[in-house]
Amino acid sequence: DQQVKQNSPSLSVQEGRISILNCDYTNSMFDYFLWYKKYPAEGPTFLISISSIKDKNEDGRFTVFLNKSAKHLSLHIVPSQPGDSAVYFCAAPLYNTDKLIFGTGTRLQVFP
Amino acid sequence: SQTIHQWPATLVQPVGSPLSLECTVEGTSNPNLYWYRQAAxxxxxxxxxxxxIDQISSEVPQNLSASRPQDRQFILSSKKLLLSDSGFYLCAWSKTGYGYTFGSGTRLTVV
Incomplete structure (x- = not known):
């Protein structure tokens, strides 16, 4: 049972445009969500997070939106840059634990 | 500052051979430690x-085992590798209330 889903395996965006990466979850007990960025042959690095008491969190070019009623969150990158090309994972900790459940990832390619 | 070391970076092993991947954390004590796998x-x-130490839970049934002989050392092992064990293995650590920090990963190819 995939509790965190990223239904788009890949996304291609032109430099300067907006990238929107989507994530859906099924476990209503999730109360905190994170996005990680992963380059090939490297470990994922933390990008941005959001608590379920918020519907938006912004950090520079990155904004995460949370729609709890739809069990959906999205990561917006504006403007997109070639260095943003990577695999992005959505994740949530199991309630009352530190165990992170990851989605399958979306490969973002930003082209000039 | 805290650092996490994971080695080797790449490994090619024949089917049926044993496996040992090591992960160590520096700069913190009593971290939570994790092994993740990213399959193709x-x-x-x-x-x-x-x-x-010696407190390990297995999340999925599989051909692998893990051990934590010291507070900041986490080892992933197998007695006999299968083709399906191929993948990118990641070690990570966390402290409650803080995020994860991942190691650089090991690319394992079983041939």
Whole structure:
């Protein structure tokens, strides 16, 4: 049972445009969500997070939106840059634990 | 500052051979430790989770085992590798209330 889903395996965006990466979850007990960025042959690095008491969190070019009623969150990158090309994972900790459940990832390619 | 070391970076092993991947954390004590695997075309799957020395929980049934002989050392092992064990293995640590820090990963290819 995939509790965190990223239904788009890949996304291609032109430099300067907006990238929107989507994530859906099924476990209503999730109360905190994170996005990680992963380059090939490297470990994922933390990008941005959001608590379920918020519907938006912004950090520079990155904004995460949370729609709890739809069990959906999205990561917006504006403007997109070639260095943003990577695999992005959505994740949530199991309630009352530190165990992170990851989605399958979306490969973002930003082209000039 | 805290650092996490994971080695080797790449490994090619024949089917049926043993496996030992090591992960060590520096600059913190009593971390939570994790082994994840990213198989081709799939997400990050949690394999093992440890909250302390010799305290390990297995998240999925598999051909692998984990051990934590010291507070900041986490080892992933197999007695006999299968082709399906191929993947990218990641070690991570966390402290309650803080995020994860991942190692640089090991690319394992079983041939």
């Amino acid at each position: 075309g799939r997400g990050l799957q949690l394999l093992f989770y440890s909250i302390g």
